[in-house]
Amino acid sequence: MKKAKIAIIGSGNIGLDLMFKVMKNPNLEMSLMVGRNNSPRLQQAREMGIRTSDQGIQAIIDEPECCDIVFDATTAQVHIMHAPILKKLGKITIDMTPAGVGAWVVPSFNMEENMDKDNINLISCGGQAVIPIIGTISRIVPVLYAEAVNASGSKSVGPGTRENVDEYTHHTADAIVKVGGAKKAKAIIVINPAEPPIKMHNTVFCIVEKLNEEIEAKIVKALNSIVDEIKTYVPGYTITTPPQFDYERNLVTTAVEIEGAGDYLPKYSGNLDIITQAGVRVASAMAERM
Template sequence: MAVLGSGSVGTDLMVKIRQSDGPLSVAAMVDGVDELLAMPNFADIRLVFDTTAPRARTGGWAALTQSGARTIDLTAATTGRHCVPVINLDDFRDTSSLHIGTGAGQAAVPIAAAIGRSGVVTYAETVCAVASRSAAPDDRAGVDEFIESTSAALQEVGGALRGKAVLLLSPADPPASMRSTVYCLLEGDPDREVIENDIVDMVEEVSRYVPGYRLKQRVQFETFGTESPLYVPEAGPFTGTRVTVMLEVTGAADHLPAYAGHLDMVTAAAKATAEHIALHANGTGS
């Protein structure tokens, strides 16, 4: 496998892979696709992680997609199918490309999906606060892509009818860990104990590949009736139940700092996805 992009995200991913005893090995880390295509052993590379900004991709990208190598996109690009390991990993066993998306999406989508087991989530919103020190210039320039990609993931994978994402950059010093608050709206008054148990189980599943992913406090519920509905912008008054889930993600600090939990969500999800694909390709996966 190869890693496109030698920045902090690509380096963290490479360190994660080298520290593990899984089926992956890093053959190359290069700054661009043209450099990768020029490598004499490129034909032996079957999996490429792309951590470069979409705007930096050159014309050589078409040649990469036609080469037969699978690609895993770790950026907030607004195209491609989203893969969230605990939700739809098996859908990507044989696909040529997939999209990991944002750390905010990787954190919030499993929660929306868990809540959706009890009914249709008519609206899902995530408010993600990250340390400003962990937001590189490309991240700041790509806020629009972040919002679009995360909102799309909440709908496409999380199952929400509508999705919204908000990103907050915290100037706190020392930097604080990533925190996400996920709001989901369901019609009626579903079984709260069942929803909370499903969320706790989902958090445990995610924490198997992102150990620093956890609930910050117990799940909160609020019911809105016809006499006092909740007003939702662009949707109007809502009656039903709002579920609020507060998450904290502390990174593993393999290369990225521990407070960059949103980036650790991305690299950990990419590694888990690639390992599953590799095991399936080798005939040893379930």
């Protein structure tokens, strides 16, 4: 099988972690890393033998044959400008920002029905962590309200994430409704400065239409199954608080923790690792269809 050629725009933490994961994937070939001229990470990519450019998206415009799939690891505002250009060039784009331009995809939950799309949006790190949980519950019983609290270590939250906090919370909540199936939703992000840095921790609260022993058993079984699926591409994904059921309030509560793979970023950076793992999972699946 021919490998899909990959270009990454954005040489920040996510861009470099993506690069390392792409290089490990048997279906993908790292072709071009695009970043800022003075970026030490761009220099690091260059020293590893990866072709680099400091010309932004112009590098792909000038040589569109350099890649089949483009990861955009810039910001939501920048991706909104990039998206129509990459579409015109005929490129498959995997958007790592909360821009929300393309189809919203969580690999374990709705990837297969979106394989024909040319712009894939990975929502957010929190979205990747909690939508499979909320969506799995909503397939069993209607979720009237869902709330997700994402706590991540300060050292693993870079300037791009901090600049996009409003987009993150609104976009993640919107995706919990539109992809996860909840009627209403709220997303909260907590940046924790503790030392040593905490792993990414997500607490999920779902108020459902009704609860009984049969529904509880179905939810427990389905959550175990979806976690096994997530672990195929995010091995550090773990349920730390098994689902708790409050029959009086029709409330389901659970919590998950994500430890990163340690490819480029420290293992505590599970908030970044889950979205880069998801992106590479989608790119690899698309490469198999080329």
